[in-house]
Amino acid sequence: MGQTKPLTGIRVLELGAYISGPYAAAILVSLGAEVVKVEPPRGGDPFRRGVGTESPYFVQYNAGKKSMAVNLKSPDGIALIKSLLPEFDVVIENSRPGKMAALGLGVEDIHAVNPNIVYSSVSGFGDGGPWRDRAAYDSIGQSMGAFYSIMNDAEDARLSGTCIGDLITAITACMGILAGLVGRGTTGQGSDIRTSLLEAMSTITIDAVTQMYEDGGRTPTRESRHPQAQNFCLQTSDGGAITLHLSSSQKFWEALTRALGRPELAEDPRFLTYQDRLTHYFELRPIVEAEFARRDRSEWERLLIEYDVPFAPVLTAAELVRHPQTDWLQMMEPERDGLALVRAPWRFSGERPERDFIAPQIGEHTREIAGRVLDAAEIDRLFGE
Numbered sequence: 172m173g174q175t176k177p178l179t180g181i182r183v184l185e186l187g188a189y190i191s192g193p194y195a196a197a198i199l200v201s202l203g204a205e206v207v208k209v210e211p212p213r214g215g216d217p218f219r220r221g222v223g224t225e226s227p228y229f230v231q232y233n234a235g236k237k238s239m240a241v242n243l244k245s246p247d248g249i250a251l252i253k254s255l256l257p258e259f260d261v262v263i264e265n266s267r268p269g270k271m272a273a274l275g276l277g278v279e280d281i282h283a284v285n286p287n288i289v290y291s292s293v294s295g296f297g298d299g300g301p302w303r304d305r306a307a308y309d310s311i312g313q314s315m316g317a318f319y320s321i322m323n324d325a326e327d328a329r330l331s332g333t334c335i336g337d338l339i340t341a342i343t344a345c346m347g348i349l350a351g352l353v354g355r356g357t358t359g360q361g362s363d364i365r366t367s368l369l370e371a372m373s374t375i376t377i378d379a380v381t382q383m384y385e386d387g388g389r390t391p392t393r394e395s396r397h398p399q400a401q402n403f404c405l406q407t408s409d410g411g412a413i414t415l416h417l418s419s420s421q422k423f424w425e426a427l428t429r430a431l432g433r434p435e436l437a438e439d440p441r442f443l444t445y446q447d448r449l450t451h452y453f454e455l456r457p458i459v460e461a462e463f464a465r466r467d468r469s470e471w472e473r474l475l476i477e478y479d480v481p482f483a484p485v486l487t488a489a490e491l492v493r494h495p496q497t498d499w500l501q502m503m504e505p506e507r508d509g510l511a512l513v514r515a516p517w518r519f520s521g522e523r524p525e526r527d528f529i530a531p532q533i534g535e536h537t538r539e540i541a542g543r544v545l546d547a548a549e550i551d552r553l554f555g556e
Contacts, residue, residue: 176519176524177202177203177519178204178352179204181199181203181204181205181260182204182206182207182258183205183263184206184207184252184256184261184262184263185206185209185236185263186209186262186266186276187216187263188218188265189216189218189265190218190232190309190334190338191293191337191340191341191344191368192263192264192265192293192341192344193208193216193232193233194337194341195293195341195344195345197231197233197234197235197341198341198342199261200235200236201524201525201526206236206237207236207237207536207540208233208236208531209252210239210534211240211241211242211243212533212534214533215240215534216229218232223533224529224531224532227510230530231512231513233530233531234512234526234527234528235526235527235528236530237535237536237540238536238537239536239537239540239541240537244274245556247553247556249275249276251541251544251553252276253275253276254545255540255544256288257284257285258543258544260287260288260352260355261288261289261291261352262276262281262288262291263291263293263344263348264276264291265293265344266294267294267295267304268294268298271292278290278292278363282361285361286360287359287360287361288361289348289351289352289364290361290364291347291351291366292363292365293340293341293344293365293367293368294365294367294368295307296368297369297370298365307367307369308337309334309336309337309368311336311368312336312340312368312369312371312372313330313335313372314328315369315372316372316376317372317376318331318335318336318372318376319331320390321376321392322393324392324394325390325392335375336372337368339371339372339375343370343371344364344366348364350364379396382396382399398450399449400416400417401415401416401417401419401424401445401449401452402414402415403415404485405459405460405463406463406464407463407466407468407471408464408465408466411467411468411469411484411485412468412484412485413468413472413482413483413484414482414483414485415427415459415480415482416481416482417480417481419445421444421445423479423480423481424437424442424445424448425437426478426479426480427459429478430474430475430477430478430480431462433458441454442455492511500523502514502516502523504525504526507528512526512528537554541553
């Protein structure tokens with residue numbers, strides 16, 4: 172049985188670099204779209220970092236695409252892109268506001284050639300306002316989007332361990348593109364879809380913002396949600412760690428007291444009800460921490476499963492890749508040449524979408540794509556220039 176690819180037949184022109192635009196396009200590749208990545212002839216996407224397809228980062232976000240090397244500062248280059256637009260359904264760009272319009276490839280220019288295109292524009296802070304022209308990178312978005320303050324203790328701001336800002340921006344952009352394609356199927360018209368790093372961050376800080384209102388305007392920090400969620404991250408005797416999430420369910424709290432061998436805690440007036448445990452959370456936590464320090468992680472996993480307590484081991488990235496549940500879900504492509512790609516996070520009719528493992532060399536497909544609209548002599552002329 173062949174793979175189900177819901178975007179088979181959809182063509183995407185990517186005018187993007189680094190992560191947010193390219194990762195959005197990579198998701199579309201996984202769903203079956205043909206993606207043509209437009210890169211500068213010299214050096215290509217800056218995220219190649221001088222090593223081309225030797226960079227695992229570049230491969231992760233660009234495998235399965237085709238690459239055109241086009242000088243967008245040249246009138247001939249812009250003319251070539253415009254001549255190709257009738258071939259495409261989606262255009263993705265993630266440059267500073269106004270840059271594409273200055274090149275002649277803004278949304279009005281694109282729609283003048285092909286009004287059916289879904290045009291996705293990703294910026295740092297939107298196309299207006301006092302921060303419109305500021306440079307924006309992942310850590311800037313996490314900082315401006317309140318993520319660093321939410322994820323740390325008060326007066327102890329620190330960086331996070333991954334580029335979550337760029338990644339959630341790509342996912343947000345992809346959601347908008349898919350909505351635009353659905354809308355086009357209904358109306359027959361293309362669309363102008365804009366998002367930004369700052370807006371995308373709001374999709375993962377929404378709970379903390381709501382927490383602020385619930386707590387009478389107090390600024391949420393790393394600890395704010397823990398009493399409400401009744402969650403714990405606990406060190407075990409062998410250096411491993413376990414996460415618990417009891418929420419408001421009384422049965423899970425009582426199950427935990429049995430797993431701990433401390434059934435008397437269920438009768439403690441400080442912890443009788445969810446509301447009691449919420450009020451006295453910071454008294455309960457050291458009790459639970461002390462108990463978990465007595466056994467190793469594997470023993471706690473056995474006990475928590477036996478008593479049906481919601482938990483997960485704290486996995487490293489290496490442990491996640493090798494975990495049997497990851498394997499069952501087929502979340503990773505089989506390793507090739509020392510690299511395993513992360514697959515798209517869906518299954519269609521029970522099958523996980525796969526994508527070509529190979530990332531393109533700079534301009535590898537220029538002649539192929541340009542040949543759709545230009546004859547060989549004209550392509551030779553452009554290459555010569």
